[in-house]
Amino acid sequence: MNETRDRLLDVALDVLGRDPDAGMGEIAAAAGVVRRTVYGHFPSRLDLLRTLMERAVAEMTAVLTEVDATGAQADEAWVAFVARVWPVAHRYRVLLALRRGEYGETIHGLLGPVDKLLADLIRRGQDSGVFAKHLPPAILSQVAYGAVFAIADSDLPDGSPGARAATMTSLLLLGVPEKRALALVGDRP
Amino acid sequence: MNETRDRLLDVALDVLGRDPDAGMGEIAAAAGVVRRTVYGHFPSRLDLLRTLMERAVAEMTAVLTEVDATGAQADEAWVAFVARVWPVAHRYRVLLALRRGEYGETIHGLLGPVDKLLADLIRRGQDSGVFAKHLPPAILSQVAYGAVFAIADSDLPDGSPGARAATMTSLLLLGVPEKRALALVGDRP
DNA sequence: ATCACACTGCACACCGGTGTGCAGTGACCT
DNA sequence: AGGTCACTGCACACCGGTGTGCAGTGTGAT
Numbered sequence: 127m128n129e130t131r132d133r134l135l136d137v138a139l140d141v142l143g144r145d146p147d148a149g150m151g152e153i154a155a156a157a158g159v160v161r162r163t164v165y166g167h168f169p170s171r172l173d174l175l176r177t178l179m180e181r182a183v184a185e186m187t188a189v190l191t192e193v194d195a196t197g198a199q200a201d202e203a204w205v206a207f208v209a210r211v212w213p214v215a216h217r218y219r220v221l222l223a224l225r226r227g228e229y230g231e232t233i234h235g236l237l238g239p240v241d242k243l244l245a246d247l248i249r250r251g252q253d254s255g256v257f258a259k260h261l262p263p264a265i266l267s268q269v270a271y272g273a274v275f276a277i278a279d280s281d282l283p284d285g286s287p288g289a290r291a292a293t294m295t296s297l298l299l300l301g302v303p304e305k306r307a308l309a310l311v312g313d314r315p
Numbered sequence: 316m317n318e319t320r321d322r323l324l325d326v327a328l329d330v331l332g333r334d335p336d337a338g339m340g341e342i343a344a345a346a347g348v349v350r351r352t353v354y355g356h357f358p359s360r361l362d363l364l365r366t367l368m369e370r371a372v373a374e375m376t377a378v379l380t381e382v383d384a385t386g387a388q389a390d391e392a393w394v395a396f397v398a399r400v401w402p403v404a405h406r407y408r409v410l411l412a413l414r415r416g417e418y419g420e421t422i423h424g425l426l427g428p429v430d431k432l433l434a435d436l437i438r439r440g441q442d443s444g445v446f447a448k449h450l451p452p453a454i455l456s457q458v459a460y461g462a463v464f465a466i467a468d469s470d471l472p473d474g475s476p477g478a479r480a481a482t483m484t485s486l487l488l489l490g491v492p493e494k495r496a497l498a499l500v501g502d503r504p
Numbered sequence: 505a506t507c508a509c510a511c512t513g514c515a516c517a518c519c520g521g522t523g524t525g526c527a528g529t530g531a532c533c534t
Numbered sequence: 535a536g537g538t539c540a541c542t543g544c545a546c547a548c549c550g551g552t553g554t555g556c557a558g559t560g561t562g563a564t
Contacts, residue, residue: 130540130541145415146415147336147416147417149520149521149522150521150522150523151520151521151522159541159542160541160542160543161522162524162541162542162543162544163540163541163542165522165523165524166540166541169523170522170523171521171522171523223415226334226335226412227336228336258483258487258493260479260480260483260484260487261466261480261484264469265466265469266484268465268469269462269465269466269484272461272462272465273458273461273462273488276457276458276461277450277454277458280453280454280457290449291449291450294447294449295449295450295455295458295488298447298449298487298488298489298490299462299484299485299487299488300487301487301493303492303493304447304490304492319510319511338550338551338552339551339552339553340550340551340552348511348512349511349512349513350552351511351512351513351514351554352510352511352512354552354553354554355510355511358553359552359553360551360552360553
């Protein structure tokens, strides 16, 4: 039923991923609707942002817990995570983009669960010896996560690097030896 | 002579690194000066930004060409680059932060030279076989560069990861084997 | 003493984004 | 046909940041 509301959220995820400072007007226009209509669904900009983040966080935690529950090694779980997230990676740029900015504090709070799950996965990998320990889990997870989305961002030109390259890169930076990384990612493209 | 002007630029680098959307008022306040005074030195906000970026870009290109001219292997050059940049890495967050945002286009243009030098260094490393080729130089350089500053950003807590961890991480993600990376970075902290 | 000059402390106009109010308009339901 | 409901298309007030004008005020040089 809530057709417009859903489209609004989809479009906002996209628009704000490109420009975190985009206003209600731009989002409305991108959704083929008038600004006034947006306020009909979300009483304020912050309200829209919050709903958006909650949705994104829910999807991410779902993927992470699912992948974690398979009982696989941490590096295998990471590969599965990136593979699951990659197809919609551009949707999740917003997670990174909105941490700074006007409502940064509010948004940052919403991201807590995701940060925790990521850090836990990396810690598990470090404890079992598959990930290197050159950085504490909380930081290493953010860097790896950031690298994956940075690569997804550069994915505009025709010759796209693709999921394989992003997975390889993140595995390397997590300290997985090249041989093992190649085996995990499938030796041939 | 231009004491206030210089302090303004220093402070702006710092403030804008924390919040790219900081206004002239915040910058002025942080410099212990009144907003009106800032306009006495820089006719517009964009003008301040441009001056700032030119200064930052000049410093970066200086370091990069210098490090490049030693004729060292690309991985050694990268280590030297990070070592030289690290002490003031937080100053250069602004380079990343301001690419998006209001004057993104203008700023992006200013960064061309730095991007090119970085990509050239990485390409040199790939051609001589010390860096992996899982990503094209233009992207790999940006990811490595981003990782270094992401780590510098997380450097707030008492137990700071430090330059060593940042160097290790970037080397790994560039595809340098752990053994070689440890040798380059000095086997003991 | 006076001049230059940098900074101050107000005033103001302007702009763009937010959020609201309210009278339509059209589609769909019954 | 009548009613509901979402969207429209204006109106508006409000806010915060930008950029400017101008009359001070203090300090250092001569």
